[in-house]
Amino acid sequence: MAMNIMSTTGCLLEMCDERFELEDYQGGVPRWCTGCGDNAILAAAQRLCRDEGLRPEKTVFVSGIGCSSRFPHYMKTYGFHGIHGRALPVAEGVKMARPELTVFVNTGDGDCCSIGAAHWIHAVRYNMNLTVFLHDNKIYGLTKKQASPTTPIGTKSNTTPRGSYLEALNPLTVTLGVQNVSFVAQAVDWIPEVLFDIVKAAYRHKGLSFIRIVQRCPEWLPDMFEPWMRDPDKVQLLHHDDGLQFSASLSRLYKNQLRHDPSDLNRAREIASSLEPIPVGILYRNPDVPCYEDLLRSDKLRTPELTRAVLDAEFDKYTIRPQGSEKMQA
Amino acid sequence: MDADTQAQVAFFLTGRRPSECLAAVDGLDLRPALFAGYRELTRLRYDFPLVLVGGRADGLFAQSLSGLVDGALETVAQGGEGERIRKHVLRLELEIRALAAAGVVKPFSALWDEAASRLTKTADKSFAEDLRRARAAIKFDGEVADCDTALPSRLLRHGWAAVQKQKAEAFHKDIGRLALKLSDILKADYERSDAGRSAKRLKAAVGASFGDTFDFDAMSRMLGKALPQDAFPPSRRKRICDLLDVFGRQQFFPALDAGTKPTAAKPYSFLFESCAEALQAFRDRMPMLIELVKAITVAELEIDGQYVESKHDALFEQFGANGLGQQDLARFPDYLVCVNAGQLQAVEQARLMEILSSSFPIKVLFQIDDILEAAPTGGSNLDTGVRTRQIANMAIGLNTVYVLQSSSSNLFRFRERVLRGLAYRGPALFSVFSGASAKASGLPPYLMAAAAMESRAFPAFSYDPSAGADWASRFFLEANSQPDLDWPVQSFAYENEEHQRVSEDIAFTLVDFIAGDRRYAAHFASVPRAKWNGSLIPVDESLTRERKSLPDKVPSLLMVDEGNVLHKVIVDEKLIGEARRCREMWHSLQELGGIHNSHAEKLLARERSAWEERMRQEVEAHAAQAAVVSAASAAPAAPEAASPPVEQEPERSADEAYIETPRCSTCDECTQVNKKMFAYDKNKQAYIADINAGTYAQLVEAAENCQVAVIHPGKPRNPNEPGLEELLKRAEPFL
Numbered sequence A: 001m002a003m004n005i006m007s008t009t010g011c012l013l014e015m016c017d018e019r020f021e022l023e024d025y026q027g028g029v030p031r032w033c034t035g036c037g038d039n040a041i042l043a044a045a046q047r048l049c050r051d052e053g054l055r056p057e058k059t060v061f062v063s064g065i066g067c068s069s070r071f072p073h074y075m076k077t078y079g080f081h082g083i084h085g086r087a088l089p090v091a092e093g094v095k096m097a098r099p100e101l102t103v104f105v106n107t108g109d110g111d112c113c114s115i116g117a118a119h120w121i122h123a124v125r126y127n128m129n130l131t132v133f134l135h136d137n138k139i140y141g142l143t144k145k146q147a148s149p150t151t152p153i154g155t156k157s158n159t160t161p162r163g164s165y166l167e168a169l170n171p172l173t174v175t176l177g178v179q180n181v182s183f184v185a186q187a188v189d190w191i192p193e194v195l196f197d198i199v200k201a202a203y204r205h206k207g208l209s210f211i212r213i214v215q216r217c218p219e220w221l222p223d224m225f226e227p228w229m230r231d232p233d234k235v236q237l238l239h240h241d242d243g244l245q246f247s248a249s250l251s252r253l254y255k256n257q258l259r260h261d262p263s264d265l266n267r268a269r270e271i272a273s274s275l276e277p278i279p280v281g282i283l284y285r286n287p288d289v290p291c292y293e294d295l296l297r298s299d300k301l302r303t304p305e306l307t308r309a310v311l312d313a314e315f316d317k318y319t320i321r322p323q324g325s326e327k328m329q330a
Numbered sequence B: 001m002d003a004d005t006q007a008q009v010a011f012f013l014t015g016r017r018p019s020e021c022l023a024a025v026d027g028l029d030l031r032p033a034l035f036a037g038y039r040e041l042t043r044l045r046y047d048f049p050l051v052l053v054g055g056r057a058d059g060l061f062a063q064s065l066s067g068l069v070d071g072a073l074e075t076v077a078q079g080g081e082g083e084r085i086r087k088h089v090l091r092l093e094l095e096i097r098a099l100a101a102a103g104v105v106k107p108f109s110a111l112w113d114e115a116a117s118r119l120t121k122t123a124d125k126s127f128a129e130d131l132r133r134a135r136a137a138i139k140f141d142g143e144v145a146d147c148d149t150a151l152p153s154r155l156l157r158h159g160w161a162a163v164q165k166q167k168a169e170a171f172h173k174d175i176g177r178l179a180l181k182l183s184d185i186l187k188a189d190y191e192r193s194d195a196g197r198s199a200k201r202l203k204a205a206v207g208a209s210f211g212d213t214f215d216f217d218a219m220s221r222m223l224g225k226a227l228p229q230d231a232f233p234p235s236r237r238k239r240i241c242d243l244l245d246v247f248g249r250q251q252f253f254p255a256l257d258a259g260t261k262p263t264a265a266k267p268y269s270f271l272f273e274s275c276a277e278a279l280q281a282f283r284d285r286m287p288m289l290i291e292l293v294k295a296i297t298v299a300e301l302e303i304d305g306q307y308v309e310s311k312h313d314a315l316f317e318q319f320g321a322n323g324l325g326q327q328d329l330a331r332f333p334d335y336l337v338c339v340n341a342g343q344l345q346a347v348e349q350a351r352l353m354e355i356l357s358s359s360f361p362i363k364v365l366f367q368i369d370d371i372l373e374a375a376p377t378g379g380s381n382l383d384t385g386v387r388t389r390q391i392a393n394m395a396i397g398l399n400t401v402y403v404l405q406s407s408s409s410n411l412f413r414f415r416e417r418v419l420r421g422l423a424y425r426g427p428a429l430f431s432v433f434s435g436a437s438a439k440a441s442g443l444p445p446y447l448m449a450a451a452a453m454e455s456r457a458f459p460a461f462s463y464d465p466s467a468g469a470d471w472a473s474r475f476f477l478e479a480n481s482q483p484d485l486d487w488p489v490q491s492f493a494y495e496n497e498e499h500q501r502v503s504e505d506i507a508f509t510l511v512d513f514i515a516g517d518r519r520y521a522a523h524f525a526s527v528p529r530a531k532w533n534g535s536l537i538p539v540d541e542s543l544t545r546e547r548k549s550l551p552d553k554v555p556s557l558l559m560v561d562e563g564n565v566l567h568k569v570i571v572d573e574k575l576i577g578e579a580r581r582c583r584e585m586w587h588s589l590q591e592l593g594g595i596h597n598s599h600a601e602k603l604l605a606r607e608r609s610a611w612e613e614r615m616r617q618e619v620e621a622h623a624a625q626a627a628v629v630s631a632a633s634a635a636p637a638a639p640e641a642a643s644p645p646v647e648q649e650p651e652r653s654a655d656e657a658y659i660e661t662p663r664c665s666t667c668d669e670c671t672q673v674n675k676k677m678f679a680y681d682k683n684k685q686a687y688i689a690d691i692n693a694g695t696y697a698q699l700v701e702a703a704e705n706c707q708v709a710v711i712h713p714g715k716p717r718n719p720n721e722p723g724l725e726e727l728l729k730r731a732e733p734f735l
């Protein structure tokens, strides 16, 4: 009987809990360009925090360097504006030391896929319980338009004045190819309803949730997303009973939809490689992949005595010889 | 009716036995024929004795000796020597069983050694080696318990202790964590205090090696200037100290450092032999328990930095005013009360009922040693187990008690259910028949207990309120043999007078069970072989007959004497009446267990006849149709599947200005144009806040800037706005 019922104490305590409004999560006024897709991502993150009742002092946004990496400044939570390419390892460290915190990561296509690519691969494999936003505007925004690994071939930029030579890297297929991948989704900043649903599903997934968000940079690539803005059929919404379900009004506008079971990894890889239309939704989800922090967690209480004993044992491995004794040895 | 039959019928009706044609059963030392094979129990491999394995709170907390041996043989008795090893080890098992049956109480490992040393004296060398190998393959150890009077309480205490040990570990882990974190808070506060920043303290923190390198006075002065504004409130410090004090004083679990700290309060005992005492203790300790639960709850909040005096002080003032919930109680020890039905006085019985109707975590072992004792009322009914069985039935009726009824012979099979009952959040009743009245029958307790279960005198069942909402999930009756029958039927083989092997299916009824008890000898009479005739019918058959006239058949059963010679014994009507009552009770259990459910059967019968009627009509209609070739009649069209409700969008006229807010991607374009006209809603998506706060020109500009094209400027409101003609043209794509 009554096994899973919430206790009276629990109910009373919850009544004392603080309620939060969107303003409680709004930090500094964003310095992003008007029209920048990062604004939509910020709105979705703040809405998530409010709807899930995340306590600001128990929530951390960690970023690297770039326009998108300014994100933590605009959240009234804890934040860590890190160094270029290192958002993920910093976030992993935070999570390891303070597993009770909710940790988000904001990283750009340059930050994650270029200088931070090694960290990205290993973070996916470690599968720590983090929610990662890859703000993919396909360009280095902050440093004023240099080609990034996700810049489409032929794009003219300050580093590729004659157009880029290489085929763009696909962050989805790369992530889906790493061992232990547990959640991969794709969103676009201009469909806020779906962006929010994806962010929510990602947050609720236990493990590393990787969301690649196609993000507009009107400053440097004003025409890049024109075709997608004009033709809704260039976006393919992925729906499933175990994935997202879309409202009727959204479905009237976005008619191009595909039923996709997020537990099907091979199909996810296939869909992820499509560039035209671009898939939007949950590509893959596997709740059974263990989290690294859980594998490592120990039942032992870290008392000062334990810490001292471990340190002493470590120090005992070294012998301090009295001064001058090296000579005698030699 | 011949004279012999007449005498038998007379006995059946009156219980009086004319000595010339019927013999008394006293002194014949008869036992039910089906028991013929169980004369020497220690020679059989069965569930007992058990090994009560220490430190396990799962299904392995009790294991059977033969199970352990089989497990070992599976790994050791391989290859060419397999047969020899098996023989040797089984010989040892026999010896251990004999030792346990003789009442030797020792751990399994010690009994093994003792049995081995007895046998190896006379055996060859391979014997000792085989035993050594088998022993090495057995990884468990614990007290050995045979199926005797003590078994129910030994097994329950053992399981209970395992559950409590788990709870104690979880508790200490929790309290340890809480205490450490609370002390950390106090420590952090100290580091910030004047004392914490004194030169002396700073020097001590740096250690000996570099003690002279720093000017600690200067450091202390500097740090003192930077003292934080938000000082630690003294009320919080006091609260935290009080919490630590409550943790230190608790007596519900033995303190971890009890050995080194003799001042630690003596832990409570949770084992009782009286319901009244257990209840009293539970009530007396309640205030301390509430204090402890409260302290744990407050500590969690403190550690999380969530304790807000303005909110929580009042809440915790009232804490526990209505007692504690089962969830709160669940982490604390359960009370275990072992009582014996034979010694239960009226007061105790009332307290027992009080426990069962409560929600307290009190587990009661209600041990019955004799279910065939004489009725205290001395009425005309015999009291074959009815009084003692009532308790379990009543407890089931309360719906919130975990109830387990079982003969001790079946306890091993019920071990996981026993454990589940011990872990249940709330009261549990374990009604166990020990079979220890065996002295009245000369049978070993195991056989007596098994016979009680087999004959439906003491069926085994469990009722687990936590297993689900309905009886099908909660009630379990399948442990009884052939649960869908009135009485279990077994085939019985014997040699007849012509030395032919004869096999017969016989039902084991309540009467067979009672026949083994000498106190009921007067209700039985042995029929001399010469007078075995067609009027003797089995008991189960006689139960199906209704007496409408003078009976011409007499119920009888097969029994064997010491030399395994077969006897036919007739029974008087009184016992047959008892058997009928027993069968009725079994039927109600069957219904609860979903076997022959009368409601379901009635419904089934009704549905079946309705179906048959429908089929009949259909066949008739078909025949009629075939005869008349009728014009093809169009089948009525199937009603269209109801389309899912479509969310209605507000009707808009093309003149009205609006934003498709859910599609707004928060890009700031429109709000940059006019902050008063365009604003963000609670989800930070734009809407037209005040259409009069700006011009039509601004509306059009915003619509053009909006990359997701969700701003619709509508028609101008001010016909005098300059440049309207051009603006209207620009607005066209967004209408």
Ligand SMILES: Cc1ncc(C[n+]2csc(CCOP(=O)(O)OP(=O)(O)O)c2C)c(N)n1
Pocket (backbone or CB within 6 Å): A065, A066, A067, A068, A069, A084, A107, A108, A109, A110, A111, A112, A135, A137, A139, A140, A141, A142, A143, A148
């Ligand atoms: C180690 C290091 N190398 C290079 C830079 C210069 N730098 C700053 S931001 C940036 C690229 C940012 O691109 P992206 O991660 O896509 O972020 P966006 O601005 O597009 O959001 C670079 C190369 C740096 N800050 N640190």
Ligand code: SF4
Pocket (backbone or CB within 6 Å): A031, A032, A033, A035, A036, A037, A038, A067, A068, A137, A141, A142, A216, A217, A218, A219, A220
């Ligand atoms: S440069 Fe591009 S990415 Fe950076 S803020 Fe401006 S629009 Fe956004």
Ligand code: SF4
Pocket (backbone or CB within 6 Å): B659, B663, B664, B665, B666, B667, B668, B669, B670, B671, B685, B686, B702, B705, B706, B707, B708, B709, B710, B711
């Ligand atoms: S311009 Fe469009 S997308 Fe941007 S804030 Fe205004 S309505 Fe939203």
Ligand SMILES: [Mg+2]
Pocket (backbone or CB within 6 Å): A066, A108, A109, A110, A135, A136, A137, A138, A139, A140, A141, A148
């Ligand atoms: Mg970028």
